[in-house]
Amino acid sequence: MRRLLKILIPLAVVGAAAAVALPRVLAYWAARNRPQYRLAEVVRGEIVSVVNATGRVEPVSSVHVGSFVSGPILELKADYNDRVEKGQLLAVIDPRIYEAGVERDRAALETRLAEVDRVEALLEQARNDERRALELWKKNPDYISEAELDQVRFNRRSLGAQLRVAQAAVEQARGNLNNSQANLDYTKITSPVDGIVIERKIDPGQTLAAQFQTPELFVIAEQMDQWMYVYASVDEADIGLIRRAADRNEKVEFTVDAYPDDLFEGSIHQVRINPTETQNVVTYPVVVKAPNRDRKLLPGMTANLSFHIETRKNVLKIPNAALRFYP
Missing domain, CATH: 1.10.287 (Helix Hairpins)
Structure with a gap:
């Protein structure tokens, strides 16, 4: 009998402790698994429908300056990043x-x-x-x-x-x-336009041979400190929206990786009708013209664009995340 009591008493104590702790454990797990909600106010304001695309920043015009005659380069009068004017001397051939x-x-x-x-x-x-x-x-x-x-x-x-x-x-x-x-x-190589030298392909003393092909000496970006183009590829499903946005003169906003905190603006300059097909995906080139007076935009930069398709003002707004939630 004593032996039986020695076994039953500890079991009773453990059972009582479990009975007391179980509701608390269940309450803890229920609270832990309860969904967390974020609250947002429904407000009135402006909403914009956009089409997103990626593009490449390029000069308005890149002029390739060549040589019509052959001979050794005697002098170089221009270098990378130099601002040149139309008619300015760039190089001299012997x-x-x-x-x-x-x-x-x-x-x-x-x-x-x-x-x-x-x-x-x-x-x-x-x-x-x-x-x-x-x-x-x-x-x-x-x-x-x-x-x-x-x-x-x-x-x-x-x-x-x-x-x-x-x-x-x-x-x-x-x-x-x-x-x-x-x-x-x-023999006097001059600049045909006002612009900035973005590439120099010759060195002093180098001999040019123009008998078979015109040697390329410089590449000059025209109007680079005023305007730049962004060449974007837009899916065929969205090109109709882009053309209507161009007719309404809707703006285009974009960012570049070099200045992630800066938002640049431009306008649709041209919607080209020559398609490009890659793996059965058809896209059309769209040219965006953007001001560049501070010269932050450089040739070759990758741009992430948002084409403004339609703007509505004084409407009720809720976050997009609320529409994508499925319990």
């Missing part, structure tokens, strides 16, 4: 060969001009001889024979033809001189 060509063709032109003067003098003399021969023949046909008269006439006509040949040679020599002068002018 001009000695082209200067010699100009002098040669100038001398050839002087020679041709002198030849014209010589033939004109002979032609004037031939005309006088013909005039005198005709006057003599009119006075007395016996003073000069028909053969002599024909010889004088043919001599004048021959010199007239020689004069035309000499004048044509002058024009040819003048054309050669203009060509040589143009080649000499091409």
